[in-house]
Amino acid sequence: MNLKIRKLAEHDPWIISNAFKEQGWEKPAAQFERYVSEQSNGDRTTLIAEIDGVFAGHVNVIWESYYPAFKERNIPEVNDFNVLLKFQRLGIGSKLMDKAEEVIRERSSLAGIGVGVFGDYGNAQVLYVKRGYVPDGKGIHDGQHYIKYGDSVVINDDIVLYLIKTLD
Template sequence: MNITKLNPENVIVCESQFANTGYSKPLNYFHLALTRQISGELEFFVAMDDNNYLGHTRIIWNSKYKNFSDHGVPEISDLNVVPKYRNQGIGSALIKVCEMEAKNKGKNSIGIGVGLYPDYNNAQRLYSKLGYLLDGNGVHYNYNPVMYGETPKFDDNLNLFFIKRIAIQGDAPELANIATPSSQQSIPMAR
């Protein structure tokens, strides 16, 4: 498995193979992500094995979530692993690459939001296992706090947010061996 930044060569593979996962994304999702990456708005990482799409995630440098944006905390967003490749460490590897990218950009924390319905159970457990802690600001719907007595729609936009302090040099040897890919470099990852 290799993790690379989204690029013109792999964007077509991602578009076509993601369509076969049973999940939906807006039309030209990966092409639009590449445009946003080129503009500096985000970094988009893709896990591939040979020419097979395994999953992806992205770092949004200026989160829509107020607690992150107010403190300059980038947000890991849209973590997806193809169902048949789950529980093989791909999601963890994608998150660790995001952590290193943020650290290399001088960030000392990184955040992530997670949905609340059962489809997100594995993600909730993974984030806790990787050291992410609740940020303590409660449930949000579409990045806005849900207040007492409100009844938000129970969908992908209903989230809790987690945050993690990124290890400072020497604090986390498990992160020290993970390189951050440049736009033309890939990182081989053991399965």
């Protein structure tokens, strides 16, 4: 297995979108075109994993998080981390996270990440804890505000627990 991790390039959006479509996930090319634009203006770094030249996964580093607690403390956020199903369990996700943390370490001693709270995110929850990420202590967030005791919410991809890690 010849793994290469590199920054997102202008020719990548349609390749990535089609790869996700083949496994039944809807990730439009426009999303990755936006990532190219935001990377070129310094707002994000998008890392691409390829196996023998074939797209296998990606991860983003958002330099100014939208999550209030990270934004206040200037904590870069690891975001939109995905490995294609056919390439999972090969260590590609760990290598992408290693590289994302290496990129963050150039600017910050802290990294942040959000993870969904239902079973579909179980593998990610375990991975992040094993990598040393711990809850930021603020509770769960729905993209707009923190969920308080007694609140009723629909559990979906917007309901997130945010974690932080001190980078050595």
